[in-house]
Amino acid sequence: MSAVSTNVNPENSFQASIKDALLAAFLTGVLGFYFLALRTDIAPGGLAITTRWGLWLSAIAIVFAGRLLLNLFVWRTDKPITRGLASAGSGVGTALPDLGKWLGRVLFAFAVVLPFFFIIFFPAQQRQYIDLAILIMTYIMLGWGLNIVVGLAGLLDLGYVAFYAVGAYSFALLSTHFEFIGFWTALPLAGLLAAFWGLILGFPVLRLRGDYLAIVTLAFGEIIRVVLLNWYEFTGGPNGISGIPKPTFFGLEFSRGEGGFADFFGLEFSTIHRFVYLYYIIFLLAIITNIVTMRLRRLPVGRAWEALREDEIACRSLGINTTNTKLTAFAIGAMFGGFAGSFFATRQGFISPESFTFLESAIILAIVVLGGLGSQIGVVIASIVMIGGIEMLRNIGFLSQIFGPGFDPTQYRMLIFGLAMVLIMVWKPRGLVSTREPSAVLKEKKKIGADMVAQGEGH
Amino acid sequence: MSAAAVRKPAESAPAKWDEDPVLTVEHLTMRFGGLVAINDLSFNVGRGQITALIGPNGAGKTTVFNCVTGFYKPTEGRIVMRHGPGRQQQAIDKLTEGGLKWQATSEGAVFLLERMPDFEISHQAKVARTFQNIRLFGGMTVLENLLVAQHNVLMKASGFTLGGIVGIPSFRKAEQVAIDKAVYWLEQVHLIERADDPAGDLPYGAQRRLEIARAMCTEPQLLCLDEPAAGLNPRESAELNELLQYIRANHETSILLIEHDMGVVMEISDHIVVLDYGVKISDGDADFVRNDPSVIAAYLGVEDEEIEAAPEVASLVVEAIGGDAAKEVGIKAAAVPAADDEAHPGSRPSGLSAAREGGPDKLTRIKGVGPVNEKKLNGLGIWHFDQVASWKKAEVEWVGSYLAFPGRIEREEWVKQAKTLAKSSKGKTGGAK
Numbered sequence: 014m015s016a017v018s019t020n021v022n023p024e025n026s027f028q029a030s031i032k033d034a035l036l037a038a039f040l041t042g043v044l045g046f047y048f049l050a051l052r053t054d055i056a057p058g059g060l061a062i063t064t065r066w067g068l069w070l071s072a073i074a075i076v077f078a079g080r081l082l083l084n085l086f087v088w089r090t091d092k093p094i095t096r097g098l099a100s101a102g103s104g105v106g107t108a109l110p111d112l113g114k115w116l117g118r119v120l121f122a123f124a125v126v127l128p129f130f131f132i133i134f135f136p137a138q139q140r141q142y143i144d145l146a147i148l149i150m151t152y153i154m155l156g157w158g159l160n161i162v163v164g165l166a167g168l169l170d171l172g173y174v175a176f177y178a179v180g181a182y183s184f185a186l187l188s189t190h191f192e193f194i195g196f197w198t199a200l201p202l203a204g205l206l207a208a209f210w211g212l213i214l215g216f217p218v219l220r221l222r223g224d225y226l227a228i229v230t231l232a233f234g235e236i237i238r239v240v241l242l243n244w245y246e247f248t249g250g251p252n253g254i255s256g257i258p259k260p261t262f263f264g265l266e267f268s269r270g271e272g273g274f275a276d277f278f279g280l281e282f283s284t285i286h287r288f289v290y291l292y293y294i295i296f297l298l299a300i301i302t303n304i305v306t307m308r309l310r311r312l313p314v315g316r317a318w319e320a321l322r323e324d325e326i327a328c329r330s331l332g333i334n335t336t337n338t339k340l341t342a343f344a345i346g347a348m349f350g351g352f353a354g355s356f357f358a359t360r361q362g363f364i365s366p367e368s369f370t371f372l373e374s375a376i377i378l379a380i381v382v383l384g385g386l387g388s389q390i391g392v393v394i395a396s397i398v399m400i401g402g403i404e405m406l407r408n409i410g411f412l413s414q415i416f417g418p419g420f421d422p423t424q425y426r427m428l429i430f431g432l433a434m435v436l437i438m439v440w441k442p443r444g445l446v447s448t449r450e451p452s453a454v455l456k457e458k459k460k461i462g463a464d465m466v467a468q469g470e471g472h
Numbered sequence: 473m474s475a476a477a478v479r480k481p482a483e484s485a486p487a488k489w490d491e492d493p494v495l496t497v498e499h500l501t502m503r504f505g506g507l508v509a510i511n512d513l514s515f516n517v518g519r520g521q522i523t524a525l526i527g528p529n530g531a532g533k534t535t536v537f538n539c540v541t542g543f544y545k546p547t548e549g550r551i552v553m554r555h556g557p558g559r560q561q562q563a564i565d566k567l568t569e570g571g572l573k574w575q576a577t578s579e580g581a582v583f584l585l586e587r588m589p590d591f592e593i594s595h596q597a598k599v600a601r602t603f604q605n606i607r608l609f610g611g612m613t614v615l616e617n618l619l620v621a622q623h624n625v626l627m628k629a630s631g632f633t634l635g636g637i638v639g640i641p642s643f644r645k646a647e648q649v650a651i652d653k654a655v656y657w658l659e660q661v662h663l664i665e666r667a668d669d670p671a672g673d674l675p676y677g678a679q680r681r682l683e684i685a686r687a688m689c690t691e692p693q694l695l696c697l698d699e700p701a702a703g704l705n706p707r708e709s710a711e712l713n714e715l716l717q718y719i720r721a722n723h724e725t726s727i728l729l730i731e732h733d734m735g736v737v738m739e740i741s742d743h744i745v746v747l748d749y750g751v752k753i754s755d756g757d758a759d760f761v762r763n764d765p766s767v768i769a770a771y772l773g774v775e776d777e778e779i780e781a782a783p784e785v786a787s788l789v790v791e792a793i794g795g796d797a798a799k800e801v802g803i804k805a806a807a808v809p810a811a812d813d814e815a816h817p818g819s820r821p822s823g824l825s826a827a828r829e830g831g832p833d834k835l836t837r838i839k840g841v842g843p844v845n846e847k848k849l850n851g852l853g854i855w856h857f858d859q860v861a862s863w864k865k866a867e868v869e870w871v872g873s874y875l876a877f878p879g880r881i882e883r884e885e886w887v888k889q890a891k892t893l894a895k896s897s898k899g900k901t902g903g904a905k
Contacts, residue, residue, distance in 0.1 A: 306635065312636040313619075316612075320620040323609035330541065330603070331593030331621045331690055341633075389759035451613045452652070455667040459613075465672040466611030 024060040030084035038077035044131070045072050048345035075210045096342070124150075124296060128289040143288045147295055149180075149358065151353055156380040156392035157306055158322050158349030163378065165306075165315065166342035167322025167383050167469015169227045170233025173377055174348035176207040178241060178369035181356025183207070185254040185364050188249075196260035198361050200352060208344040210237075215343035219336055234374050241366040253365025263289060295356050302349045303389055303466020311452045318342050319387075319452070322469035383437055385444025386468060394445055403430065480582055487756075489743045490519030492557060492693055495540065495599075495724045500549035502535050502750075509535045510750040511879075517694065517743070519557070522720055522727045524737045527747035528770060533730045534604060535746070537696055540591035540728075541601045549586065553597045555693055556580020571755075595624050600692035602683045605729075610615050610672025613664055616680060617671050619655035621689035626650055657685040661715065677708040684715065688725070697729040701736045709733060710815065713740050740763070746770070749880060766876040769844065818869030823853015823863075833857045837893055840884035857897060860890035 050069035053060045123130070131142040155177065162170045183203040187194045194202075214233045218226050241248045247252070259267060265274045267287035274290075275282040311313040317338045320328050325372055328335050358364050384391025403426045441447065447463035493516035502510040510532045517523045525533050538544040540551055552564055556579035559831070563577040563832060567584055574583040574596060583597040593599050609617050619626070629646030630636030630809060636643050658664040661681035666674060671682060687695055700716075701709050717740055719725050732736045737744065737758075744761040746754040748770040754761050761767055832855035835846045852874070863886075872881045881887070 030724045034776050155551050239595055283607070308637050308639075309633070312630050312633055313623050314630075314636075316616060316620050317627075319612060319616075320609050321621075323611055326543075327603070327607040327609065329543075329590045329609075330594055330601050331623060331686070332591050333623050334591050334595075335622070409584075449611060451616055451668065453613070453615050453619055455651070455655070456666050459668050459670075461611055461670045465670045 027085070028386065030081055032196040033084055033222060034077050034081035037080040038073045041076040042069070042073050045069055086144040114421075117393075120390075120393060122171075127385050128292050132285065132289075139285060140288060142294055143285070145401065145404050147288070147292050148404070149355060150292070150295045150299055151360075152377065152380060152396040153304050153393055154295065154353045154356075154398050155350060155377045156298065156304045156396055157389065158346050158353065158394055159381050160346075160387060160389070161306055161309070161318070161349070162342050162346035163381050163469075165310065165322065166318040166339060167386075167467065168342065168450050170226050170340060170343075171231035171348070171371075171374055171378065172237075173346070173350055174369045174371070174374040175214070175234040175237035176350030177354040177357065177373065178237055178366070179207045179210045179347075180204065180351030181364045181368070182241060182248060182254070183357045184355035185257045185353065188258050189254060189256060195258060196355070200355050202312065203355035204348045204351045205356065208348040211342055211344040211347025214347070215340040218343075219339055231371070231374075234369075234371060238366050238369050241369070249365075251365060251367075253363055253367075255366065257362050259287065259337070259362065260294060260359050281408075291356075291360055295353075295360075298352050298356060302352070305345075306389065306391070312342055314338065316452055323467045355455070379434060383444055385441075385446040385448075385463075387434070387449060387466075388444065388446035391444055391446035398433075402433075477868070487518070487743070489516040489521060489523065491559075492519045492561065493517055494519040494554055495728065496550075496552040496554075497536070497540070498550045498552070500536070500539060500551065501547045502539055504727060510539070510546075510747075513750065513752055515745045515752060515755055517726055517728050519554075519726050519863045520720065520724070521742040522729065522740050522744045524741040525728065525745050525747065526728045526732070526734075526737055527753075528750075529745040532750040533747055534698060535750075537698055537728075537730065538599065540585060540593075540821065541599055541696060542585060542588055542593040544584050551585040553583040553585055553593075553599060554580065555598070567864075570659055589618070594690060594692075598691065598693040599695040599696065600687035600690045600694070602680075602687055602698055602700060604702065606676075606679045606683055608679055608683060608686070609669040611670060613668050614658065614674070615651070615654055615667045616672050617682060617686050618657060619650055621686045622653065624798060647828055653689060657688055660718065661685045662711075677704050678714070680704065680708075681715065687722070687749065689720065692725055694729045695725050697727065697731075699730050700730060701731055701733040704733075709736060737749045740873045749883060751879070753876075757876065767877050816870045816873035818866040818871075818873070820870050821852065821854065821859070821867040824855055825853060825860070827855040833893070833897060835860070838884075838886050838889045840880065840886060840889075848875060857890045857894035860886055861894045863887050 043065070049072055052063050052065060054063055055061075090465040096309075127146055128139075128143050131139045133147075135142055155173070159170065159173045162168050162173070183206045184196070184199040187199045187202060188196070214230065215294065218229050218233075218406065221229055242250055243286055244250070261267075262274050265277050267274045267290060269282045270276065274280075274286055294336065310319070317328065317333050318341075320331075320333065320344075321335060321338055324334055328338070357368070361368075376399070380392055380395045384393070384395035406426055408428070437445070443463035447464050447466075449461040449463075451458065451461065495517040497515075497516075498514050500510055500513045513536065515530075525536060525754050527533055535544065539546045539549075550568065554560055556577065558579055560577055560579055560582050563575060563582045564584075567575050567582055572584075573587040573592070574581060583593075584599060585593055585599070594601075609620060612620070613680070622794055626643075626646060627633075630643045631640060637867065648830065655664065655667075658667055661678075661684065663674070663678060663682055663685070666678065674682060680703070683696075684697065684700065691860075697716075701712055713736055716727055716729075720727060723839060727742075729737075741758055743754065744754070744758055745752060745763070746761055746767050753766045753770055754764040756764070798899065832850065835854070835857070836843060838857075838860065841849070849860075849871075852871075868881050872879060875881075
């Protein structure tokens with residue numbers, strides 16, 4: 014339609030717009046007559062027809078006005094107002110990489126002081142906000158872990174939550190069976206066990222490509238969940254495991270009374286201490302994940318991952334053992350998932366297979382894809398938007414004023430979630446931050462555009 | 473049978489590639505289901521030499537490459553790679569009997585490539601390759617491409633990642649050495665200015681050069697190039713020649729290349745191996761191959777549709793094999809040499825002294841018969857499709873040998889084709905055309 018518009022003189026175009034809008038309104042009238050204007054209700058002795066002329070006419074009026082406005086300002090004009098929108102969008106897109114560094118620093122600085130920020134400025138909701146920050150940080154860590162497998166090595170993994178579950182159950186079972194194992198001793202063990210299961214998953218999928226790889230990883234995630242659900246004697250089945258110990262601060266528990274954290278430091282006891290402490294644990298774990306990933310990218314193994322994503326056959330011709338390279342990617346990605354899982358267990362105090370459904374895998378993958386494959390800062394932004402945004406829906410009061418008191422925005426979160434994903438994929442198909450930073454520079458660092466970078470298997 | 477059919481050079485002194493081969497391919501056979509892509513192929517690649525593997529499309533050249541570099545597992549045969557001088561025959565025989573893939577010897581080492589997976593062939597046996605359709609890491613910079621090629625060296629230096637994560641100084645040193653080597657090769661291929669650009673951004677010719685530089689960064693003893701000049705303009709082709717000659721002169725790297733550009737092949741090759749339908753039809757230096765009638769027959773016979781459709785292909789072939797040789801074959805065919813019945817196996821098909829009424833059939837309509845072969849067949853008294861259609865196994869064998877490509881008549885199903893052609897021409901009057 015926009016193609017027709019270019020050389021139409023304004024008056025003709027106005028007449029044509031009116032005509033088009035009238036036609037649309039007429040069609041609405043015809044189509045809507047039976048749906049909107051007439052309504053049958055059950056009445057004593059049969060059906061009764063009630064007429065709703067007001068509704069029908071207002072529908073016609075809305076279609077007419079909407080169509081006319083679209084015609085005048087978008088379709089039949091040389092300067093559609095959406096063009097500005099589009100260019101603004103792409104402007105943000107190109108500016109993002111340059112902003113990325115500064116954005117990263119600002120976010121990091123804010124993350125460091127975040128608990129105190131909420132304690133000082135939002136004392137009433139501090140617990141809720143810090144809890145949300147912990148949740149977002151967990152997803153950031155999971156996103157970074159999965160980014161190694163999907164973003165760098167280019168192996169689409171739909172079963173990442175399996176390693177999250179392995180980490181969580183490792184810690185839960187170790188700590189409930191052995192008194193002496195606390196969070197800090199279980200953490201590396203959980204990571205190692207998850208890495209081991211990463212290798213176990215790695216072996217069968219090594220020969221697979223594309224969609225087949227995605228399906229097998231999906232199946233692997235489900236197998237782990239079903240085993241956890243059915244191995245009743247060992248995992249507690251659907252009842253899960255409760256009574257998982259809380260982390261201690263160098264042996265100090267966050268409990269009321271003597272010998273607790275507050276008592277030792279002479280502070281007044283408050284439950285918020287434990288939340289702040291949990292926040293800093295996951296923050297530290299996430300930062301370690303990030304630093305290790307960034308370092309790995311500059312090491313031969315990281316370059317081999319990216320080369321594998323670009324062209325596996327060329328890798329083999331250069332003497333790279335692609336089997337080992339894929340396995341390391343799966344194992345290291347799984348290890349970080351395991352760390353996050355054992356943190357999840359200690360934070361919740363209770364775990365069950367319900368927490369490790371396919372939906373979790375899908376959300377983590379969506380964070381990585383939305384953020385931009387291989388981009389660290391993109392994962393942060395996507396986590397904040399997706400996890401934080403959905404939680405924020407709970408607090409939006411004005412929506413229920415518009416749609417009535419029965420309206421609960423959280424009921425629509427998957428709808429909004431889906432809509433947001435579609436919009437971002439239309440606007441930036443390769444994710445929010447899609448440029449790639451070279452891992453080695455001779456003279457001048459140049460960003461590599463997304464159109465150059467391959468996506469790997471299964472995309 | 474093929475090995476026996478290959479003409480031997482007249483001079484008796486053994487060639488350099490037979491005395492000191494870096495790579496020996498012995499009785500290599502590769503079957504894909506029922507299709508025999510390579511049949512009992514044997515040849516040597518001389519140390520420090522440039523060896524060209526040529527042949528018409530579909531002759532099995534790339535299959536040979538894929539077998540040598542481990543991308544295919546050969547059905548039969550042995551592929552030996554040698555580090556260090558001489559044939560090291562004892563070590564090879566011992567290795568073949570044992571179950572090992574490779575073994576260090578006093579002179580160097582010997583490798584049985586057919587037993588090794590592809591990445592080990594590159595890493596241990598030091599055989600690097602490039603691809604017909606360029607396979608660069610397009611989303612990585614030119615420099616990164618060359619660093620990936622030094623993966624195994626850097627991996628060791630980084631303590632298999634653990635040392636690299638904590639940042640041991642020896643890894644930094646090794647990385648600097650790797651970058652220096654990358655810079656050296658970027659200077660050789662004139663890409664130093666583009667070092668920080670993504671490889672996918674480079675023009676086609678530059679991508680080809682970068683792929684060679686990347687292969688050279690693995691410090692290969694044997695460099696396999698699959699059509700390195702494809703898609704290059706004449707100036708770029710000349711630059712490629714220089715680069716390959718530079719590599720031969722300044723690095724201990726032997727080169728094996730597949731090429732259709734006869735200018736490149738004839739100018740720089742020390743040794744040429746010609747394949748047709750997976751069988752070696754000629755083996756020798758440029759002059760020898762240029763004048764080998766079986767090469768001429770293969771090029772003129774097989775690609776005749778192409779030659780007729782595009783005169784430049786014909787001129788290319790004539791240029792490749794030398795004008796005199798082509799003329800010689802043409803004259804020979806026209807003059808109808810008295811075929812010696814005893815010289816070929818099988819039995820000679822009976823011929824007519826002249827075409828029947830209505831003129832001869834156009835034998836070139838049989839796929840695989842070119843103008844040269846048509847003349848040769850006419851010389852035997854074969855003028856009509858039904859004559860070809862009546863050939864039995866013995867006749868097919870004789871004609872195959874006479875035309876200097878054994879086995880091709882069966883493979884191209886001349887007899888079957890001729891039967892259909894004879895049937896369809898019978899309907900028309902006269903049968904000609």
